[in-house]
Amino acid sequence: MLTVDGLTLGYGGQPVLADVSFTLAEGEALALLGRNGAGKSTLMKALIGFIPLATGRILWCENDISRWPPFRRARAGIGYVPEERRIFADLTVAENLATGLRTPDPESPLPPWDIARILSLFPALTALLNQRGGAISGGEAQMLAISRCLLGQPRLLLLDEPAEGLAPMIVHDMIEAINLMRAAGLTLLLSEQMLPVAHACAPRALVLGGGRVQAAGAMEAVLEDRALIETWLGV
Secondary structure (H helix, E strand, C coil), X not given: CEEEEEEEEEECCEEEEEEEEEEECCCCEEEEECCCCCCHHHHHHHHHCCCCCCEEEEEEXXXXXCCCCHHHXXXXXXXXXXXXXXXXXXXXXXXXXXXXXXXXXXXXCCCCCCHHHHHHHCHHHHHHCCCEHXXXXXXXXXXXXXXXXXXXCCCEEXXXXXXXXXXXXXXXXXXXXXXXXXXXXXXXXXXXXXXXXXXXXXXXXXXXECCEXXXXXXXXXXXXXXXXXXXXXXX
């Protein structure tokens, strides 16, 4: 479904990542691992089109989308939930959800997302529909950000630090929701510093460090490499 081939990119002419390559099959889940500043968020932003590529290409369902604007990538089925969440503080939870609602693609192999299905995935939002976005907790805001993105009917979901700043009980609920999305056939790429969360959500890992891919493979094998995780993950 997704092929990333030789990506080099950065900000203001300063490279952040060089020669990044990986593939992601439909229905697969891959975790991006690395320290703060390793380029995980930068890679996510490049995939959705917020950062231009210096070299390399991105193939989505065999189409070269390397120069597509973000809205076109979203319409093609790529959803992005940034680390900052970016919900609308002055809108209610219901209104926030409505901003993401998109008519399902009849050719999509995935079942469509609607409000009822969203509230089944995140039941805590049911009692908050009339609350303003600025008045809910961080965990609730994360649920809302993911829900709003799902209502855009993505086939690939880019999740940047989904467990960042959440209470342990909410982290447990978030892991459960991510695995339910996987079970429903959604393809996932998540950036995560909390190794237990990454381990629970993705069977494959890509380790970024020093501006390059330092390791890629089965999550179990990556986590068993003590030198690797001490050097590039700081654990």
